Amino acid sequence: MIVGLTVAVSMTSIGSWAQMSASSSVNSPLSSPAGLPANSLLQPFNQLRFANRAQCAVESELPTTSIFAIIDGYNAGRLSAGIAKSLGLPVDSLVTSGMQDFRLAVSGVQSQILEKMLRGKLPLLPADLSEGLPTNLKNYKTRALACGENVFCADLQRYLATVWAQSHKSTREIVAALQPIDGFTANNFISDKLGGKASCLYLKKFSPFQAPLQAAELQASELNQLAEVALHPETVVTSCQDQSPELDSRNAALQIDVHVADEKLWNQIGFDFWNSYKIYLSWALRYSSDLQGWTPKFAQVFRSLDFEESLVFMPNGCRAMTVPRCDNQTLAMNAIRELAKKSGTGTEFDDLIPKGAENNLVERGARAVNNDFLGTGSYDQASDWVANFRKNFVETRWIMKNKVFNANQTMTVIARTYSPENLVENIEPLLLSGAVDQSTRDEAAYLCLEWRLSSDKRLDFLRSDIDRVAQLESMLQIKSQVGLTIAEQVTYFQKLSEALRPLCTDLEQSDFFRREGYQTNWSGLEPWAKELTKTSLPQDQNSSSPVFSPLRPVAGPALVLGNPEVLICANAMDCARKIFKAAVDLYAASTYAEAFLPISSTAASADVFNPYAELKACKVYDPWFAKNRVRKIFVADLFNTALVGWNSIPLYLDVDFRAPKVTSFNQLMSDGKLKYDPNIQKSKMTKTLIADFGPLLGAPCAIQLSPHADTPFNFYAFQGISLNYCKAKAERGGVVNRPGDIASADPTDASVCAGCTLNFVAVAGAASSVGVGLGFNPLKFGVYLFRAIYRFYKGNQDKTNIPRGYELRLDQVVDAYQRYGGNIPEFCVLPLSQGFKCFQDVCSSKVADYVERKFGSFPTKVSWRNSPRAGGVAASHYKMAVVKMPNCDGSITVPFTCNERSGADWGVDKIHISAGGNCLPVIRRRP
Structure with missing residues (x-):
């Protein structure tokens, strides 16, 4: 069942407003307010958050209440195809069924986890395990740090299984059962004070619910579109458990929302909430028996899938799922937003020598957040946008994986054949013999230049970066069933670099490369070296110079892999150069390893729609x-x-x-x-x-x-x-x-x-x-x-760089749309953007909202006049309102303060509220 919706959106500040008149009056066409149908998919809902660029940067440090779950059903479909072939069943129908079951299983299990957490059945697990931060869950912290927060780790898996096994009990019983295990208290669980409710919707298409991701300003026309869609939500969304065959389960976008009553409490626990949600989801999809209830047919086979490769979370709007930090994890993950663009090509991921996510951050600088820079509005279906993103993402991940695999294979084969010292000993005869031909001299030039670029500590073009690969947790977690570990590969590179130093130094200081009549043919220089030196060589364009071919010794190639045609390297110099290239490829892969390599046991989350998360975290942009x-x-x-x-x-x-x-x-x-x-x-x-x-x-x-x-x-x-x-x-x-x-x-x-x-x-x-x-x-x-x-x-009129945030209630937008005959007037924009129902002006709207909340009925008419007096605010802001109510024949008089231009200085003189006619009993009954 769909129980709620949150739409988190971002937008620049609302434009300038015409000066309001000294008095205002409006009659509502309806005697009572309208709104969303009681059975709407969108009941209940959160407020829609709008933010300009600066406010988006400010809000990036707050936990989101709305996320997109991007599901790729390819791996589930491929597994289903294998089953169909082995059992002789129709492949197409079982693939379709398998991908749909995978989507339903993921959405069902995650909804179950949200419900358990919000009802206090599953405890919050701390997101920050840094030293010095207090937590009573010391056993969890010890296991999580030892396991790298890997739910596959036996100790952490058993811990989570124990917690999950108690989740069917009451919170008091759960605390009592878990207290001996890890000192659990009621504070580790969400209380009723939060007032949390969750919902999950399948996005058929990006719509006015996400319009502020696509537009720069809020206008009446956009509010009309929003109201129309809100009255007919089935055109753009449906239940996550909808089994209609028309829905795309290969590329699915779900919108998951959490409605909270206490936002201050949510801001304190929100990041722990999403951290726990991702951990429980990865665990439950593999080990929970509840998966059987969501997909009886595929439950056992789905457990073998790498769920994390098929699922990515994206906060919907400016707020975040994880605390943005200025580190390689945040910057690498958030860089994948470039793949969500329609082209998704020509990104930094294609560079042979990446500049690094931190340098790209500085180069890009400030950028728009609400001009549809990811192109969501250019697709007819949300699944088409997902398909484009997943295609670009999977292709880039394949390139990164391939670099690591090839580097491992090259390093392993060469290292098991030659020690670094032995490899240099095989190079020396090629260069120090009496007669050295042009080709050999060229190859030596390549070797020494590539050595300088990758290995020389003094110049340090890449050496520090390559050395650091062996220290990165993201690279050390990569397990190879055969071959050298990442640390061993870096160590071999380092030893070879030191062993080769004397030889290249002697060659450079001698006349070896300055022989009369000799000119280096640079066509054989590795592409990564050309990119690093920004070299555009004549041989790369149109030239009569011959293309370089590595020297092969008379006795045959230096190293092959089984079949003589599978050449690893042609000679010892070629082997050394292959080592340098492998090391450079490891560095290139490590730059974005957090985003693309399968190292995490929880699904990734990236601030795709808010580039100001990392811009503020790294102090590139100051919103204040x-x-x-x-x-x-x-x-x-x-x-x-x-x-x-x-x-x-x-x-x-x-x-x-x-x-x-x-x-x-x-x-x-x-x-x-x-x-x-x-x-x-x-x-x-x-x-x-x-x-x-x-x-x-x-x-x-x-x-x-x-x-x-x-x-x-x-x-x-x-x-x-x-x-x-x-x-x-x-x-x-x-x-x-x-x-x-x-x-x-x-x-x-x-x-x-x-x-x-x-x-x-x-x-x-x-x-x-x-x-x-x-x-x-x-x-x-x-x-x-x-x-x-x-x-x-x-x-102060800067609409972009001075923080401005607004909240919009969907039911109030629908109410205005219906009360004004299907056309929201322009004057409604300001009160609606401030969270009030629409009257002729913002002050009337605030009075109407106050009266409705205080006396239980929505006014049919509000008129006010200036009532100057001495006080702490501008004299012109003192006003007297006369309010007509539907449940009495007289009127209610409300003294208040309000700036009719902006709604500022709002306040009500509660003591002097009075009533005329038969409205006196109404105010006497007020709470």
């Missing part, structure tokens, strides 16, 4: 900078006004503040995780000296001198007819920390601007020249003060 900048500039403008705004001094010191900038990252290894510590250029105050000739000479002109070339000439604040001239000089450079770490140096530049402008501020400033001497100049003071206030106002 723009707001603080506006405040600081306003204070500086007031200071200038007080200093020179009242006299004829023509100088004005303008200030601005530049955002802090991440230039590079320090890489820190801790407990098998690679963490990134950003190097930040701190926020700087820039000063610009302006000579304002208006008050002095009566001319609307100014000269500006700035130490920064990109400082705009905008002294007069307003647009107008302008004649401006600027001359700038800039010098910029970089600081090289190491070959892979180049940071921008502070620019040294300057600009000089002059201009004359015809607008209100400029002309008024010029008119203020009538002031005498250095006496008080009221007109100039007024102009400067007005400019300060105006710049403060304009700065």
Whole structure:
């Protein structure tokens, strides 16, 4: 049964609003409010969350209440096909049945887990097991750390089985049974205070429920579309347990929502909730007998599947399933959003030498979050979007797996044939004999250059990165049934690098590569080395130079794998170069191992729809900078006004503040995780000296001198007819920390601007020249003060970088749609975005909401007038409302405060609420 829905969405701030009239009145077409049908798929539901870019960054640190579960039924279908063939059954029908059963089983088991957790039947398991964090579940923490949180681990599997076995009892009985095992208390379980309810919906298509992932602003037209879909949800969603053959079970998108009454409590436990949910899900799909109830036919065979390869979670909106951190795990997982784009090609995953997720983060910088950058709106069916994402994801994962497999095979075969020292001993005769031909000399050049790039500690192009592969937990968990371990492969590479150092050093310092008439044919250089050195060689394009072919000794190739045609390497130099390539491939795979290699025993979760999760975690984006900048500039403008705004001094010191900038990252290894510590250029105050000739000479002109070339000439604040001239000089450079770490140096530049402008501020400033001497100049003071206030106002209108969040209730949208005859008016947008039913203006909407909650009936009419009085808020915000109710003939008078422009300063004078006619009993019955 579907018991609820949460839609979490993101959107930029709502646009400017026309000034409300001093009084307002509206009649509702219906005597009582409408809303969602009682049997709707969407009952009950959460509020829809809207957030602009900055608010999205702020909310990335909060736990989500809505997620997408992306299910790929391919492995289940392939398993079903094998069964059909072995039993002589129709393949197509059993494959279809198998994929559908897999979808139903996953959705059924996860719904069961959500219900158990929200009813206090399964305990919360801490997501953060860091040292020093208190937890009474010491046995769980010990087992989880020892097992790497792997539910396949016998100790952790038995622990979870014990917990699951008690989940059919009451919470009190469960606590009593589990307390001796690990000190469980009632605090380890969700209480009734949370008021949690869960739902699961199958997405037929991305719809207005996810519209803020696709649009930049909330408008009445979008609210109308949302209401229409809400009244007919079966067109875009259905139950997760729907067995209709028309639903795509090969590529399925489920929306799983948790409705909570106590959001503050949820923010405290939400990340532990989702961590526990994923652990219990992976365990239950393999070991719980409950799976039999969801798929009797396939339960036993499904247990052999790698569920984690067929399931990915994505938070729906700005909030997260796991705490975003500036480490390789968060950055690698979130990078998969590039694969969700319609093309999904040409990504960093295709690079032979990845820049690293942290460097791509800095290069991309700030980006949009609500312009459908993942293309969900461009597909007719949600399953088509899933299919595109899964295709790109699986292909990329295959490439990563292939790199690791080939590296393992190459390293193992060569290492078991040659020790590093023995391999170098076989290279020396090829190069130190009397006669060395062109081809051999070329191959030696490749060998030594590739050695320098991959192995030289002094230059350190890749050496530190390759050495670090052996320390990464994500790589060390890769188990190979045959061959060397990852650590052994890195050790062999390191030993070969040291053994080869003397030989390459001697060759480079001798005349070996400087022989008269010799010119290296670089066609045989490995592609990864060409990419790293940014080399575009003539041989790669159109050239008569011969294509390089490795030298084969007279006695035959140096190393083959069984069949002589399966060549591993042609000679000892070729073998060494293969080792370097294998090491580079290991590094390339390790960069995104957290996302693509099968190392985790729980399904992955990625902040696909919110790139600001990692941008904020790594301090690349500060959501509060723009707001603080506006405040600081306003204070500086007031200071200038007080200093020179009242006299004829023509100088004005303008200030601005530049955002802090991440230039590079320090890489820190801790407990098998690679963490990134950003190097930040701190926020700087820039000063610009302006000579304002208006008050002095009566001319609307100014000269500006700035130490920064990109400082705009905008002294007069307003647009107008302008004649401006600027001359700038800039010098910029970089600081090289190491070959892979180049940071921008502070620019040294300057600009000089002059201009004359015809607008209100400029002309008024010029008119203020009538002031005498250095006496008080009221007109100039007024102009400067007005400019300060105006710049403060304009700065706060930033719809993108000043945090703005809104909440929208779906039942209120439907109510407005029905009350206004199927067409929501534009004036409804503001009250609806603030979580109130729609009346003529936001203040009327707030009064109506208060009266409904207080007296149990929705008003039929609200009218109000200004009622000025002295107090702590603006006098114009004091109002008196007269409210008509459907259950009495008189009216209720409600004194309140409210800003009709924005709804701010809201409050009700409860003591002075009165009633006329037969409405007096109504307010007497109020709770």
